Amino acid sequence: GQNIDQPTEMTATEGAIVQINCTYQTSGFNGLFWYQQHAGEAPTFLSYNVLDGLEEKGRFSSFLSRSKGYSYLLLKELQMKDSASYLCAVREEYKLSFGAGTTVTVRA
């Protein structure tokens, strides 16, 4: 089974950096995903980590430490459109289990 924890809410200022942490416990691990979800919309893929280390993709970066059961998503140069929920998901074989999501509010 899965136990995935992430903060419920975070607030940051436009142009700033925000780091969203995710910790997990799993009986099997085949990768960790981050998804973005705007209110009332479908989740959209942001990043995937299967090996330890940092994956950078434009303003977004994701880090994984498998030994610690820990990941973070780093959002840089925040924009108003980044206000959304960010979902951490752990893959076990071909099933994804999701955390409850972190709602990020970007203020001007």
Added chain:
Amino acid sequence: DADVTQTPRNRITKTGKRIMLECSQTKGHDRMYWYRQDPGLGLRLIYYSFDVKDINKGEISDGYSVSRQAQAKFSLSLESAIPNQTALYFCATSGGANTGELFFGEGSRLTVL
């Protein structure tokens, strides 16, 4: 057009009614999933299918059933809807030699009165 299409997008029904949510995809993926989303609980897996003849229960399958009529279609049924099944339902697909990334439909909002 969306690659993963869900119908209906919105439905209001009464307790005890039978409801079917349909999902079709044009991505050619073998794996299909149904999730429900509730505030504060995130996405929870209801059922999943890796092939036309393959059906598997997720973590919250009670009160639900599914049918995989073809590779491209995966429907979710509530035989006798109850108010705590009020939620946003998402269909998703995954396939090929990819990372296991899920591609989501636009969601079906179901309200049971």
